[in-house]
Amino acid sequence: MSITSIIDRAKTDGRRTLTEIESKDILEEAGIPTAHARLATTADEAVAAAKEIGFPVALKIVSPDITHKSDIGGVKLNLTTPDEVKAAFDEIVAAAMKAQPDATIDGVSVQKMARPGIEVIMGMSQDAQFGPVLMFGLGGILVEVLKDVSFRLVPITPRDARQMVQEIKGRPLLEGYRGQEPADVEALEKLLLRLSDFIEKHPEIAELDLNPIFAYKDGAIAVDARIILS
């Protein structure tokens, strides 16, 4: 589905939060690589999807009402067999129903386990005076603890993208700290520019998180994504 039809459908449903699958579909169309996810509504569908994608896979709850998926046990990673997938499906749905009994549950997303990389975050929020503000930083679950992030107003220039990446304290991690694989900084800068362009074209988007993005020595991929409409 196209960006506009996904957004229209959410509006018709009266939803402000797009699901992970919807968010990733939109971002893919905008030229931002994501770990593509498929929706499974039963355990058997999840197993079938996993077989088709290839193991290992990750399963995540898909619900417009649940935004912090890992906090409620809605994420299972590195599943290597059909039995593990089946069990994970049931556990995720049970955990979600327990944590938020009123939540609408669309199902569970199945995606290929992305090869681990350096975890970064990109996102956007709105400032009351200056409109959309783009963010870059070290990502993953520690982002709100470390707060190692940089901001620029949308639209950004290549100079801004370069500075956003250079500005964070954890920059040595991106350069291949102690023999680790370095991050493709150029790919990250390109991603920021594409994101800025995408945000400028879609003022109906209020907030956005790509967290984590796995950065490799050759490219980067958004493993999780969330889009909130205004």
Added chain:
Amino acid sequence: MSDIVSRLERVLNPRSVAVVGDKRAMGYFWLRNMSTFKGKLYSVQIDPNEIPGILELGVSNYAGLLDIPDEIDYVVCAVPRPVAPRIVADCVAKKVGGVSLFTSGFAETGEEEGIRLQEQTASTAREGGLILIGPNCMGIYNRRLGVRQAMDQPSGDEGDVGFIAHSGTHAINFSLLGAAHGVKISKSVSAGNCAVVTPADYLEYMAQDAETKVIGMYLEGMQEGRRFFDILKRTTPLKPVVVWKGGAFEGGRRAMFSHTGALATSSTAWQALTKQCGVISVDSLDEMVDVMKALLFAKPATGRRMGLVALTGGQSVVITDAFERAGLDVPLLSDRSYAELSTFFDVIGGSYRNPLDAGGTLGFGAVPENLARMLRVLDADERIDAVAVEVSPRMMSRRMPGAQSPVDWLPDMLAAHKERSTKPLFAILHPMDLEAFAAQERQKYVERGIPTFSGFDQVARAFAKVVEYRRFVAEMSQ
């Protein structure tokens, strides 16, 4: 020229001014502010008790704006709040260029009636195509034309700094402190509550105003943030914009659902904007003036390597600390420089690694030529980008009473050096315990276009910010 710019052009360069509601109890504040105005000045006052005092000032008085037999470019409205909406309506009917509402008691009070009256007045102005400055403001200052916000503001000659301030106090104080340091205003606006015309509008005007070379702003809030960002982005590659931001902008923050939203604070967007636009941020009135001096009176440079001249060992240590603290470098000089310095430098009571501890060489029995030689060495050294010289009038006058005092020959010597050199040159005039003496000495430097500073940290911080700005411009023009 955009519509708003051409309308502001008329208001900020008025040929005729009318003051409405000035009175004895205010000491005829506004009419006296306008006593230096080069165009035609009129008064509007209906109170018969006030009119004789106005006529004594030599100003023609009328019962209403519409009675004045002349076009009016700029009106200062000093009437009580309930009368203000009627005066603004008269301004529209008279087709005046713009009006400043000195009148206060509007939205700044936070009370319902004030907010209502501001909205009413603003919509009258908007519908009538009237430039409304304020309310709750001190209006405009045009130094060349003698239109003033305060009667002690200088007038008659041109300036080169455009100033925009939410606060009238800061607008006036900057014009006075700046003037004492040779920083002259071209046009200044006390913008008040910005009910109609916003900082973005004033910035757009200053950006294209040929008389204005540098722009300063004191901001407490923001209207039209996106437009401000767009105009600023276009302005800074051409003219430096120095911003002193008071308080925190009201974010009007909504509930945030994302990590990104949780991490952004009310100052996030502003800080991002200053980086993107190459804005020079300052934290005080003094720093504003210091940065302006470094922008206006020092040769432009993008290098960070300082050549320093101090008068004693103790000062050599702390001048180095100050520049390094500000992120500038104090490197060793070239071999050629050391060879040249060794021919005349007195190393008893001095040294010349960098800083040049010149006390011994200069001090007792000072030879003007020795300082000139030091400056020439630093000027020729390819490892040095800019030069700062300690001028301690108190110490110099103590050591060198009489005709040969460096206090007398230094300003001319530094001016001659500046003329020849391509590198920025700064003088530090420590007031020490003699504020008045330092201020009197400073005038000699101001007259010769040498930027002076009251301390090492002040010049180091100001110059570091200006270098950052020059590098931003260089990067933008690539």
